[in-house]
Amino acid sequence: MARCLIGCGSNQGNRREHLDRSLELLRFMPGLKLLATSVPRETTPIGGPIGQSPFLNAACLVETDVEPHDLLGMLAAIENTLHRERGDRWGPRTIDLDLLLYDDLVIEDDLLTLPHPRMTTRRFVLEPCVEVAGDAMHPLAGCSLRSLLENISHPHPYVAVVGVPGAGASEVAEALADAMLARLIHARIPPSLFAQAFSDANDPEADADRQSTACLDAITGAALPLNRQEWPRDTHRTVTDYWLGALPLLAGGSLPKAARERLEEASVRIAAGTVTPNVVLMLVADSKTIEERIAFRSRSPAPQTDIFSDLGPVIGSCADSGLLTRRLLDMQDRILCQLRQRKGSGAALPKAVVLIDAADLGEAANEAVAAVEAMS
Numbered sequence: 027m028a029r030c031l032i033g034c035g036s037n038q039g040n041r042r043e044h045l046d047r048s049l050e051l052l053r054f055m056p057g058l059k060l061l062a063t064s065v066p067r068e069t070t071p072i073g074g075p076i077g078q079s080p081f082l083n084a085a086c087l088v089e090t091d092v093e094p095h096d097l098l099g100m101l102a103a104i105e106n107t108l109h110r111e112r113g114d115r116w117g118p119r120t121i122d123l124d125l126l127l128y129d130d131l132v133i134e135d136d137l138l139t140l141p142h143p144r145m146t147t148r149r150f151v152l153e154p155c156v157e158v159a160g161d162a163m164h165p166l167a168g169c170s171l172r173s174l175l176e177n178i179s180h181p182h183p184y185v186a187v188v189g190v191p192g193a194g195a196s197e198v199a200e201a202l203a204d205a206m207l208a209r210l211i212h213a214r215i216p217p218s219l220f221a222q223a224f225s226d227a228n229d230p231e232a233d234a235d236r237q238s239t240a241c242l243d244a245i246t247g248a249a250l251p252l253n254r255q256e257w258p259r260d261t262h263r264t265v266t267d268y269w270l271g272a273l274p275l276l277a278g279g280s281l282p283k284a285a286r287e288r289l290e291e292a293s294v295r296i297a298a299g300t301v302t303p304n305v306v307l308m309l310v311a312d313s314k315t316i317e318e319r320i321a322f323r324s325r326s327p328a329p330q331t332d333i334f335s336d337l338g339p340v341i342g343s344c345a346d347s348g349l350l351t352r353r354l355l356d357m358q359d360r361i362l363c364q365l366r367q368r369k370g371s372g373a374a375l376p377k378a379v380v381l382i383d384a385a386d387l388g389e390a391a392n393e394a395v396a397a398v399e400a401m402s
Contacts, residue, residue, distance in 0.1 A: 064154035189309035
């Protein structure tokens, strides 16, 4: 029997009646045993159309031998019974039932993602979940749900926006900082340093010492504003357009294995005196998005805008746009792997990671703002 957490929400009609009715239907579903239910909480709508009514949110803990996809189908059937209409994303609904956790399973397909991809930053999800199963472990965060709630309750939250050149990290970080009235810190990384990782002309052995030194200097500079001893204690937020743990992967990508490992070890020592992001927002770009942005920055005359300007030096270092796209995607995969790694890493890893589609920059900024608003 698996233990599962289900999130429940309603902001249309008689909200309490809809929550009670959904739990009653769950109780009588075959193969399910309802173990605990949280107290409903009224919360402000996050994202979606403006002017929505407040939600009532709750969570329940169930025990089941029903397979995850079949359980998802049961939840959809209950939503249909209670006349759930599927319109705008994050729009109003009579009932919303989300499968949040299913034991320690990790699933990602077209129908189901487990754990729920945005639960780690959502207070309206975590608070009721902690009430019924605070010690339940989040398999990707590597910590309990209680610890995740404490993580987003930090008096001065730190959010890092991360992405390879061209993903839009700087642009989304600026939009997020403006919306949240947060302190913004840009990466102190010379653009030419990233370009070295993609250069067609590099001789890895000959350039290893020089590039390692340059990378280490850049990482040291990026660590300075993140010094733990000097970290602000006010109730505002800090947003950066980089994560210190990703910089060795970005800037040292072309180094020989031995030199890269030395750089990573030195980076861990530097990072030990810095604050770890409470949340990382990782902008994930597909090949089409990267190709389009390379083409945009490669136009002649050069575009009269700073958007995706971090691609400029990279494009100049690698003449083959197809090869450059593959290298950027490979680098993105390494960063994602580092963020998901829970064992064998000396780096302090963020507990909350939210993946955001980088294809539409405006939508990515909106998703970033919604993720941070949900922490409050």
